[in-house]
Amino acid sequence: MSGNHIQVQNVNKVFQSADRNVIALQDINLSIPQGQFVCLLGPSGCGKSTLLNAIAGFSLPTSGSITTDSKVVTAPGPDRGMVFQEYALFPWMTVEKNIAFGLEIKGVAANEIATRVDALLHKLGLYDFRQRFPKDLSGGMRQRVAIARVLALDSPILLMDEPFGALDALTRRNLQDELLRIWSELGKTVIFVTHSIEEALYLADRIVVMTYRPGTVKRDMLVTLPRLRDPASADFNTLKRELGLLVMEEQQRHHDQEMIAAAVD
Numbered sequence: 001m002s003g004n005h006i007q008v009q010n011v012n013k014v015f016q017s018a019d020r021n022v023i024a025l026q027d028i029n030l031s032i033p034q035g036q037f038v039c040l041l042g043p044s045g046c047g048k049s050t051l052l053n054a055i056a057g058f059s060l061p062t063s064g065s066i067t068t069d070s071k072v073v074t075a076p077g078p079d080r081g082m083v084f085q086e087y088a089l090f091p092w093m094t095v096e097k098n099i100a101f102g103l104e105i106k107g108v109a110a111n112e113i114a115t116r117v118d119a120l121l122h123k124l125g126l127y128d129f130r131q132r133f134p135k136d137l138s139g140g141m142r143q144r145v146a147i148a149r150v151l152a153l154d155s156p157i158l159l160m161d162e163p164f165g166a167l168d169a170l171t172r173r174n175l176q177d178e179l180l181r182i183w184s185e186l187g188k189t190v191i192f193v194t195h196s197i198e199e200a201l202y203l204a205d206r207i208v209v210m211t212y213r214p215g216t217v218k219r220d221m222l223v224t225l226p227r228l229r230d231p232a233s234a235d236f237n238t239l240k241r242e243l244g245l246l247v248m249e250e251q252q253r254h255h256d257q258e259m260i261a262a263a264v265d
């Protein structure tokens with residue numbers, strides 16, 4: 001086995017509060033080879049972020065184990081970079097400072113930082129915006145900066161939690177295309193959370209559909225459609241319908257559980 005392989009084994013996650021326990025993840029097993037683009041798909045509340053945060057090391061499983069490159073995840077680490085939906089940029093730093101920040105913290109030499117930041121500014125179409133502050137950028141541009149900032153650290157694994165969820169359709173498609181280009185160029189493993197079936201089908205080598213509470217793997221599907229994919233094609237739409245039924249069942253389960261909870265209260 002070469003490169004950085006992610007193993008999720010028998011992972012459970014229970015959130016305990018005074019009046020109830022929420023089983024957010026139940027018996028999750030996934031083996032993700034280096035370079036695979038995986039989408040975690042499912043309606044809100046099915047544990048996608050919980051699983052991603054566990055892989056990131058922000059919040060550890062209640063039981064089971066997660067390893068990257070055969071090492072148990074116990075905390076965030078330099079092999080994993082995270083991009084959130086809400087651009088977690090420093091508002092008081094320019095675009096280039098935001099991208100450079102992680103490298104400065106690591107003590108990378110100034111000339112090396114300048115070279116890497118320049119390359120990323122070009123790669124993500126940010127060069128003309130390098131002196132701007134986040135407040136003076138569109139949502140799409142901010143998310144480019146967030147991606148550049150994670151790429152600067154060159155971790156083999158990119159974790160993305162609905163990174164394009166707040167963007168309009170056109171900007172979103174542009175960023176999806178950029179991400180695919182970067183992914184095929186750099187060979188990184190990507191675990192990308194989305195509740196959009198179309199987004200998952202457009203991006204992923206593999207789609208892991210999750211169930212609503214407890215979060216389990218409902219379907220683990222390889223997507224072999226050739227890239228760049230055409231969302232108008234017949235094959236794309238056949239898969240879209242198939243996934244649509246799976247996700248709809250979980251939305252229905254969510255709805256039913258809420259009705260039951262409301263009736264008991």
Ligand code: ADP
Pocket residue numbers: 015016022023024042043044045046047048049050051213
């Ligand atoms: P998703 O990202 O798929 O929308 P989450 O992973 O955020 O789902 O949440 C899964 C379930 O775990 C939900 O029922 C949510 O309410 C619950 N949950 C998530 N985080 C916490 C927490 N910190 N404390 C208690 N419950 C939580």
Ligand code: MG
Pocket residue numbers: 048049050
């Ligand atoms: Mg989430």
